Amino acid sequence: MFELHLILADIGLFLLLLAVLSGVLLTAARRVPFLARRYPLLVWTHLVSGVLALVVYLLTYFLAPTL
Secondary structure: OOOHHHHHHHHHHHHHHHHHHHHHHHHHOOOOHHHHOOHHHHHHHHHHHHHHHHHHHHHHHHHOOOO
16 A cells, blocks of 8 residues: 555655646747747646645645654
């Protein structure tokens, strides 16, 4: 059986990578017309994935001793 804090850490890592990649795409969106049309979606993806990664990592940090 998987440990819950390890699953939370994996989810947090995925969300952190999503936030970083969407941030990189935001910087490239000014030069690529395909990405420029999806700029609002990239902004929301970056914002939501970053906040969720922060929440998941805080849950992992505070719940790890009790799990």
